[in-house]
Amino acid sequence: MSPSTAPDERPLRADARQNVEQILQVAQEVFADLGYQASIAEVARRSGLGMGTIYRHFPNKTVLVERIAIKVMQESLAEVRLALAEEPAAWHPFTRVVRHMMRLRSGQLFPVSRGRAKEPGPELAGVRTELLTALEDLVVRTQRAGALRDDVNAFDVVLMLNSIPPRLPDDENGSATADLADRHIGVLLDGLRAPGSETLAQPAPGRREIDQFFGTVHGL
Template identity: 80%
Template sequence: MSPTTPPDDRRLRADARQNIEQILRAARDVFADLGYQVSIAEVARRSGLGMGTIYRHFPNKTALVERVAIEVMRESLTEVRRALAEEPGSWTGFTRVMRHMTRLRSSQLFPVSRGRAKEPGPELHGIRTELLAALDDLVVRTQSAGTLREDVNASDLVLMLNSIPPRIPDPTDGSPVADLADRHLGVLLDGLRAPGTERLALPAPGRREIDQFFRATHDL
């Protein structure tokens, strides 16, 4: 079974599995480009499938967002763990993770809509907790090596990554016409490198601040 296929789709026909993967690829691009406020109709347009096909596999937008979030966070967790194993404590390993998460727009996929009828499922809650813990480990190891400034934490990284703008869409068809992520990430990394010349205000953010930020700014 493909890693992008929801776990309860083991008995689906090959064409149904292909449709699910096609929907998820389109949804990832749409959410990264335009945010969660975009309608399912845009996902359908980019996937080339009908609305009925999407709702056949994902009963509502929340279910689709949650599945995309799980998929992207799982990829990010894998990359953090690889960097920790292959380049422990190095600045190269740290920037590798930051660039990976920027490419996936992982920071935009931490929250799930607060308008849901029930709390996020255990799979999403579990992978988000694992990813945040791995980012904590990455920060601590890089700081211990003396290359990451000591007054930042993993919550800072999540909020900073979220400040990087999405791809700028063409107003006519929504296709991306400019992507400044790498440029802005370069400025961000320069400010994160030790020792840092500007003293940061305290206190540092935590999980509570992350949740409040997404609720206030994205209604998520």
């Protein structure tokens, strides 16, 4: 069974589907707060579900992490498509998508999972390809409108977004720390806007570099 394959392919009952959605949401929050080292027991505690219920749907942490990654990428793909359909000006959908993906990065929604025993499953590989294709379409459209510098590509954007620092943990008193991601994304967007004054080194990153990045940094 691949990490992205559900242990039971039969359609889930309504209560089971609700449990899966709750587990994914809580696990996403747990990994964002504590990192990938957080235990499944912590997910069970916060969700109010038993360990048996969690393991029934997600037999190990690798399966759970990959399912979260699929969920996040599916949400990002939907956001790209909505932005392209709803936004009239080329620069606006681009910044809308970049800020959406920045929030995902800022919230640490791709927990680090190095040293995986298996390659990502076909569902994750498929949605990643769809997302990268949609981002390429968005980049090309924005460039054709003259709003985005023409010497960058979608892979540049993905790698740049992953340079944004994650959300800082709360301090020892429980007070929220400053979220600097909005400041950094402003600098990033300004650097991407056409015409651009800095000559970029070649070659530009491609799909091979993106696959290497996700494999070594995120384990996905």
